[in-house]
Amino acid sequence: MKGKTLLMAAWGVIFAAGILFASDKDATVPSEPAQEAAAAKEYESFGDTKIVIMEAVKDMFSHNSHVVTAGISCESCHPSLFERKRGAGKAKGDYNHTSFDAGKYCGACHDGDAAFSTTGQQSCKVCHGSDMQQPEIIVFNRPVKGVVFDHKGHVDMGLNCASCHDKEFEMRIGAAEETAHKFHMQAMYRGQYCGVCHNGNIAFAANTRCTTCHIGIKGVEKMLKKKNGDFEKKG
Numbered sequence: 534m535k536g537k538t539l540l541m542a543a544w545g546v547i548f549a550a551g552i553l554f555a556s557d558k559d560a561t562v563p564s565e566p567a568q569e570a571a572a573a574k575e576y577e578s579f580g581d582t583k584i585v586i587m588e589a590v591k592d593m594f595s596h597n598s599h600v601v602t603a604g605i606s607c608e609s610c611h612p613s614l615f616e617r618k619r620g621a622g623k624a625k626g627d628y629n630h631t632s633f634d635a636g637k638y639c640g641a642c643h644d645g646d647a648a649f650s651t652t653g654q655q656s657c658k659v660c661h662g663s664d665m666q667q668p669e670i671i672v673f674n675r676p677v678k679g680v681v682f683d684h685k686g687h688v689d690m691g692l693n694c695a696s697c698h699d700k701e702f703e704m705r706i707g708a709a710e711e712t713a714h715k716f717h718m719q720a721m722y723r724g725q726y727c728g729v730c731h732n733g734n735i736a737f738a739a740n741t742r743c744t745t746c747h748i749g750i751k752g753v754e755k756m757l758k759k760k761n762g763d764f765e766k767k768g
């Protein structure tokens with residue numbers, strides 16, 4: 534793992550040096566792997582110095598497309614918008630669309646002016662790789678069958694996407710069930726998953742009204758039938 538990261542960093546140096554300093558005769562590319570690694574740590578400023586471009590901080594953000602393709606300087610983002618530390622933004626707790634809308638982080642440029650916006654329905658895919666269509670109803674079947682979560686209902690109550698994503702729930706149906714051994718009532722009573730709110734304070738407690746969430750296999754069948762019925766009536 535570490536070797537691979539270093540190798541990628543090394544390629545970053547070569548790539549960056551090649552593209553940005555093609556005409557800079559003083560630019561040298563270290564030849565020994567050990568030298569490259571040592572040198573990579575120093576190459577952090579932009580200007581007349583060589584730079585390291587760390588590729589793909591997270592899938593959705595690429596230094597290459599911003600620094601090389603769009604020609605943005607390091608100082609436009611570091612340190613005012615982002616620390617030079619992977620995950621630093623996320624650790625602050627407000628790395629979300631509410632902040633982007635207020636012009637922070639990615640939203641400093643992705644406002645539909647300096648760069649494409651974070652609100653255009655067509656844009657979601659460019660960053661997230663999916664059109665981010667929110668599901669209406671989710672039925673959990675692991676570890677027990679027939680637990681219903683009305684996704685649309687919860688959003689319509691006025692809850693923020695960030696109240697659930699990506700802290701307690703990934704934006705991917707089936708993610709929590711992949712670790713079904715952790716997705717249990719004890720966790721909810723401790724305030725995880727649905728228990729963030731279903732604690733008797735924000736919403737009814739998870740140790741009450743079992744059948745409101747656990748509608749069972751029959752309940753799910755009935756719900757789907759009813760939904761299809763409604764749908765047919767409309768169409």
Ligand code: HEC
Pocket residue numbers: 576577578579584585586587590594596599600605606607608609610611615616617618619620621622623
């Ligand atoms: C368009 C904005 C932007 C520009 C321009 C930019 N960066 Fe970054 N950089 C980021 C983001 C976003 C992160 C991740 C921060 C986070 O996760 O909180 C990051 C992280 C880093 C990291 C940490 C990487 C890691 O794996 O821990 C380094 C080093 C870095 N940048 C160096 C640079 C250098 C050198 C330049 C100029 C060549 C540059 N950056 C230009 C946005 C930018």
Ligand code: HEC
Pocket residue numbers: 591593623628629630631639643650651652653654656657658659660661664665694695698699
């Ligand atoms: C410029 C890139 C960008 C675009 C465009 C974008 N997002 Fe995001 N989105 C992000 C980043 C960055 C995060 C924070 C990811 C993280 O926490 O690691 C995020 C997080 C989210 C979250 C989690 C909670 C929150 O409010 O932050 C949701 C939901 C979301 N995006 C939905 C959307 C939808 C829907 C669209 C299209 C209308 C969209 N995004 C367009 C970059 C983008």
Ligand code: HEC
Pocket residue numbers: 593594595598599603605609610614638639640641642643647648649659660
């Ligand atoms: C300093 C301004 C600036 C910041 C901050 C910034 N971007 Fe960008 N971004 C741009 C520009 C300019 C482009 C290219 C022009 C365009 O497509 O509108 C771009 C293009 C992109 C693209 C399309 C190219 C590609 O890589 O596929 C993605 C995705 C993207 N940005 C994601 C992000 C995310 C995620 C963040 C926050 C972590 C972010 N950007 C922060 C200015 C910025």
Ligand code: HEC
Pocket residue numbers: 665666667668671682684687688692693694695696697698702703704705706707708709710
């Ligand atoms: C009350 C909690 C909650 C809120 C609020 C919420 N979600 Fe979700 N969302 C979930 C859960 C739970 C899942 C399923 C996760 C799992 O199976 O592990 C999910 C899954 C998703 C998925 C994945 C769909 C798929 O087909 O895989 C998307 C996209 C999504 N949410 C978008 C949004 C958006 C956009 C918002 C804000 C408008 C939002 N969510 C608000 C709880 C929430």
Ligand code: HEC
Pocket residue numbers: 680681682683686687690692696697701726727728729730731735736737745746
């Ligand atoms: C961000 C807070 C939040 C999270 C997380 C959350 N809920 Fe809720 N939920 C609420 C609120 C608020 C209500 C309405 C108030 C009440 O009924 O006490 C509600 C109501 C409900 C209801 C009754 C109304 C309806 O939609 O039928 C069910 C069932 C329910 N939630 C299931 C779940 C399940 C299952 C999860 C986890 C997958 C979950 N909720 C996660 C806040 C949340």
Ligand code: HEC
Pocket residue numbers: 673674675676677678679680716717718719727731738739740741742743744745746747
């Ligand atoms: C707010 C919604 C909600 C309420 C209320 C709720 N549960 Fe659950 N329950 C879940 C979710 C979500 C899971 C995990 C997904 C799955 O098993 O399909 C789960 C899983 C379980 C499991 C299997 C995992 C484990 O903890 O052993 C049992 C058993 C269970 N619930 C019993 C109950 C009982 C008994 C009650 C009432 C005292 C109750 N639940 C109330 C949402 C709820």
